[in-house]
Amino acid sequence: MRAQFVELAAEGFEERESAEGLELAAYGEAAERVRAAFPAARVTEVEAGWEDRWRRFHRGVAVGPVWVGPPWERPPAGTLAVEIDPGRAFGTGAHPTTRLCLELLIGLPRGSLLDIGCGSGVLAIAAARLGFGPVVAVDMEDAAVAATRANALANGAAVDVRRLDALADELPRAEIAVANIALDVIQALVPRMAAEWLVTSGYLVGESPRADGVRLLERRELDGWAGELYARS
Numbered sequence: 001m002r003a004q005f006v007e008l009a010a011e012g013f014e015e016r017e018s019a020e021g022l023e024l025a026a027y028g029e030a031a032e033r034v035r036a037a038f039p040a041a042r043v044t045e046v047e048a049g050w051e052d053r054w055r056r057f058h059r060g061v062a063v064g065p066v067w068v069g070p071p072w073e074r075p076p077a078g079t080l081a082v083e084i085d086p087g088r089a090f091g092t093g094a095h096p097t098t099r100l101c102l103e104l105l106i107g108l109p110r111g112s113l114l115d116i117g118c119g120s121g122v123l124a125i126a127a128a129r130l131g132f133g134p135v136v137a138v139d140m141e142d143a144a145v146a147a148t149r150a151n152a153l154a155n156g157a158a159v160d161v162r163r164l165d166a167l168a169d170e171l172p173r174a175e176i177a178v179a180n181i182a183l184d185v186i187q188a189l190v191p192r193m194a195a196e197w198l199v200t201s202g203y204l205v206g207e208s209p210r211a212d213g214v215r216l217l218e219r220r221e222l223d224g225w226a227g228e229l230y231a232r233s
Helices: 002-008 028-037 050-057 096-106 122-130 142-155 183-192
Strands: 014-018 021-025 061-063 066-069 080-083 113-116 135-139 159-163 176-180 197-204 214-222 225-232
Touching (some): 061 096, 066 096, 066 122, 080 122, 080 142, 096 176, 096 214, 096 225, 122 135, 122 142, 122 176, 135 142, 142 159, 176 183, 183 197
Parallel strands (some): 066 080
Antiparallel strands (some): 061 066
8 A cells, every 4th residue: 555655646745653553645636646546545734835845755865876866955975966856756766666776786787778667767867877878768658758858967967768668669779677667567578678687676575577588686675675686597
C-alpha cells in the first residue's frame, strides 16, 4: 500500500506518526489521486501555504561522490552535484530505488549507457557526471522526455534524450543499461537488450526479475526496496 501511495504522490507527501500508527498525507492533485485509489482515506482542511510545504520533504542525498537534490539546497563541497527540480511530476531522485541504482553504477567500468524509463533523468544525468558516455535516456512519456531534457540542460550534462516505447521500438545499443521501472517491464526488456551490464530496481525486497541470458552479480536492499546488477551469461 505504501509503494502505491508513493507512486500516486510522487511530487511530494508527508509522513508522520499518529495515535493510530503511521500516516501518509498528500496535497493538491496528488491528494485527489490518493482519494480516488483509497476511498476510505481521511480528508481534512490544511492551513494556508500548503502549496510550498512539499519542498520540506525533498532533501538532497549523497551516494558515493554524487549528490542528488533540489535546486533550493546547496550540495556539499567536492561532490558531483545533480540538481533535479521535482516540479509536479517527478521526485528529486532521493527514492531508495534511485539510490540503489546509483550505488551499483558507481562501481562499474565507464562506458556507454542506456537509461530506460528515464523519468526526471536523474540516473542518466548522474551517469554523465560520473564519466559514462555516450549516455542515452529513453521514455515513452512526453512529460518524462521534456523533464529529462530540461534537467540535463540545467546540469550541463551530455544526455541524448529520446521518446520511444522500450517494449516495442528498437533500443539503442549500449554497454550498460539501467532500468528503474516496474518488475514486469524489466523482465520483458531483458531479452531485447544487448548490454553487457544491466542495473535494475523499482521492485520490493521480496521480488527479483526472472529472465534468461543474464546472471546475478550483486543485490542490494534499502528501505524495503531492492536493486540488482546483472551480467550477460
